[in-house]
Amino acid sequence: MKIEFYKAESSGNDFIILDNTSGTYSRINFSKIFREICERKRAVGADGVLLLEKDSPADFIMRIFNSDGGEVEMCGNGARCCAYYHFIKTGSRKMRFTTKAGIMEASASKSGMVKLGMPPPSGTSLDMLLKIGTDPISVSYINTGVPHAVIETDRIGSLDVEGIGRTLRHHREFAPEGTNVDFAEVTGPSEVKMRTYERGVEGETLACGTGAVACAVITALKGKTSPPVNIKTRGGEILKVHFKMTDSEDLLSRVYDVKLEGRVRVVFKGEMEI
Numbered sequence: 131m132k133i134e135f136y137k138a139e140s141s142g143n144d145f146i147i148l149d150n151t152s153g154t155y156s157r158i159n160f161s162k163i164f165r166e167i168c169e170r171k172r173a174v175g176a177d178g179v180l181l182l183e184k185d186s187p188a189d190f191i192m193r194i195f196n197s198d199g200g201e202v203e204m205c206g207n208g209a210r211c212c213a214y215y216h217f218i219k220t221g222s223r224k225m226r227f228t229t230k231a232g233i234m235e236a237s238a239s240k241s242g243m244v245k246l247g248m249p250p251p252s253g254t255s256l257d258m259l260l261k262i263g264t265d266p267i268s269v270s271y272i273n274t275g276v277p278h279a280v281i282e283t284d285r286i287g288s289l290d291v292e293g294i295g296r297t298l299r300h301h302r303e304f305a306p307e308g309t310n311v312d313f314a315e316v317t318g319p320s321e322v323k324m325r326t327y328e329r330g331v332e333g334e335t336l337a338c339g340t341g342a343v344a345c346a347v348i349t350a351l352k353g354k355t356s357p358p359v360n361i362k363t364r365g366g367e368i369l370k371v372h373f374k375m376t377d378s379e380d381l382l383s384r385v386y387d388v389k390l391e392g393r394v395r396v397v398f399k400g401e402m403e404i
Contacts, residue, residue, distance in 0.1 A: 133158075133404055136215060137174065137397040140244075142336025142365025143207040144397070146176045147215050151184045163404055165199030174402060177331055180208050182215075188233060189216060189225045196330025204231035204275030206339020206390045207369075210244040213237075214394040217244075231275040242395055245372075246339075248388040249275050251347055254381040262297055269298065270348045274388075276329075277309040278344035286315040286323050291334045295327020310338065314345040316354045322346065323362045336365030339390050346371035347385050367392065 133155060136147040146167060148155065164179040166172075176197065183191040192212045194205045209229065213236035216225050224237050235247040253273040259266040270280045279298050283289060295311040298304075311327040324345045326338040346359035350373070358372045372389040 131404060132401055134399070134401050135174070136399050137176070138211040138215065138394060139397055140207040140210055140337070140339070140394045141363045141367040141369055141392055143205075143338065144176045145208050145211050146174055146179045147182070147211065148179060149182045149215075149219075151182055151190055153184070158404070160193075160195060161199035161201070164195045165197065167402060167404070168197035168199075174400065177328070177335055178205065178208060180205075180212050180215075182212060185228050188228045189220075189222070191228045192234075194229070196328075198330050198332065200330050202230075202276055202330060204229055204249065204340060206246060206248065206275065206341075206343060207337060207392070208339070209234055210236065210246050210339065210390065210392065211394050213244050213246060214242060214396070218396065229275075238394075242393045243391065244394050245389050245391040248340075248343055248390055250388065251343070251385055252382060253277070254347075254351070256348070256351060256381070258303070260298070260301060260303055262294065262301075267294075270352075271304075271309070272344050272348055274340040274343040274347070276340050277304060277307065278312055278341055279304065279309045280312045280314055280344050280348045282349070283313050283315050286313055286325055289313055289325065291325050291327055295334065296332070299327060299329055299332075310341055310344075312338070312341040312345050314349060316349055317362075318355075320355055320358065321360050321362070322349055322355060325364050334364065337363035337367065337369065339369065339392075342369040343371050343388060343390055347373065347388070350375065351381060351384065
């Protein structure tokens with residue numbers, strides 16, 4: 131059969147958007163097919179697939195599949211791409227949609243700027259010492275819809291992101307699901323450079339929305355940045371992370387009202403035979 135799709139990107143994260151709100155593609159083995167069409171050079175190529183399904187009372191359901199075919203709970207940049215697609219399709223600037231991480235709200239504009247309400251961070255832990263090889267490394271952990279391990283550095287350009295990221299992604303501390311791994315370099319009172327090794331993609335990506343939120347929140351909790359925090363991604367674009375903070379000693383309740391803002395671009399519309 132033939133499937134129609136859109137290709138979209140945000141900050142260098144690229145996604146295939148498949149609209150299944152009519153139920154046309156319900157008999158497809160999604161994991162197998164999505165793994166195949168995400169393969170670069172042999173197919174469309176993407177970091178993942180965003181599958182839209184019918185929902186009520188929300189506007190739609192968003193399901194997220196990484197390029198390895200595995201379904202995950204949340205993807206910040208992917209969710210913003212879905213929101214912009216819905217805006218193009220319906221003309222509605224504001225929307226609510228269902229994900230495995232909960233109900234999301236977003237607003238979109240003609241310029242491609244999309245602001246997404248994120249789930250409250252959970253599971254936060256600062257400065258854990260984990261053994262990597264023979265040396266311990268300081269790692270902070272936070273779940274921003276999906277798990278993230280954050281490492282602060284002052285030499286982000288020369289780090290072995292693939293090597294360290296792969297090791298931490300499978301570290302026993304984060305078993306059995308594993309974690310995404312972010313590297314953050316604070317460059318100003320509200321500015322951070324980041325690089326990310328993404329679980330499921332199994333390599334470095336040009337950006338990560340939930341990772342940008344993780345880096346912004348962790349550095350703010352450690353008193354090194356103040357919101358809103360501008361995150362410069364590996365792809366060169368800026369993601370802005372908005373949030374509010376209290377003076378609570380409890381890390382779980384100190385950060386709230388988190389929003390991720392950045393530009394989305396629809397690259398092309400296509401058709402593929404599967």
